[in-house]
Amino acid sequence: MASEDRDNKTPECFPVDDYIKRSYLPIMYGIIFVVGLVGNITSIIIYVVRLRPWKSSSIIMVNLALADLLYVLCLPFLVHYYIHDDWIMGEAMCRIVRFSFHFNLYGSILFLTCLSVFRYVVVVHPLRAAQVQRTSWGVIACLAVWFISVLEIIPMVHMITVKKTENNMTVTIRLWRWTTVCSHQPTVKNQQ
Numbered sequence: 001m002a003s004e005d006r007d008n009k010t011p012e013c014f015p016v017d018d019y020i021k022r023s024y025l026p027i028m029y030g031i032i033f034v035v036g037l038v039g040n041i042t043s044i045i046i047y048v049v050r051l052r053p054w055k056s057s058s059i060i061m062v063n064l065a066l067a068d069l070l071y072v073l074c075l076p077f078l079v080h081y082y083i084h085d086d087w088i089m090g091e092a093m094c095r096i097v098r099f100s101f102h103f104n105l106y107g108s109i110l111f112l113t114c115l116s117v118f119r120y121v122v123v124v125h126p127l128r129a130a131q132v133q134r135t136s137w138g139v140i141a142c143l144a145v146w147f148i149s150v151l152e153i154i155p156m157v158h159m160i161t162v163k164k165t166e167n168n169m170t171v172t173i174r175l176w177r178w179t180t181v182c183s184h185q186p187t188v189k190n191q192q
Contacts, residue, residue: 026079033079036072040065056118056138063142064111067149071104091162099157107149114141 047062074097081087087094118137122129131137 021082022085025082029075029079029082033072033075036068036075040069040072044069054135054138055133056135056141057115057133059135059138059142060111060115060118063145064108064115067104067107067111070100074100087162091160094162095157095160098160099153102153102156103149106152107145110145110149111142114145 043065044062047058047065051058077089077093077097080089118132118141121132
């Protein structure tokens with residue numbers, strides 16, 4: 001009889017998704033915001049004010065810090081969203097936050113790749129080191145990274161919409177035939 005009762009009951013599961021969204025992410029984003037803001041502003045100030053002469057690696061590092069700062073400045077909006085489970089800042093700010101997140105993702109990878117390639121040339125081909133360390137190479141590489149990153153993100157930014165539901169406002173990303181709804185509810189995928 002006891003085993004029959006046990007079989008008929010469904011076990012209560014701990015709501016991991018809700019816990020992560022309402023507790024873990026806001027705390028972690030808050031810590032990342034404080035550390036990232038202080039760290040990136042400090043590194044930008046040191047590079048801009050103290051470091052001379054500028055080499056290509058210095059220019060890439062400043063641009064990497066700027067890309068990280070762009071992301072860090074959007075974290076308070078995500079903290080508010082995850083705590084209140086309601087996006088109240090409108091569609092334009094939603095697009096800016098998503099743009100900043102993805103730009104940081106793609107831009108940081110490309111800036112680090114440029115830095116690695118430049119360091120590789122300096123170590124493996126020391127006779128070309130003076131040429132690669134020139135300021136012009138750093139500027140060209142950074143302009144290319146900013147341009148490529150923006151090009152990668154523009155299509156995605158146009159797919160983001162904000163929809164009002166009965167309970168709250170949800171951020172919706174439409175990708176071709178699939179719709180992913182990001183809210184406190186589990187991810188829903190529907191074919192359109």
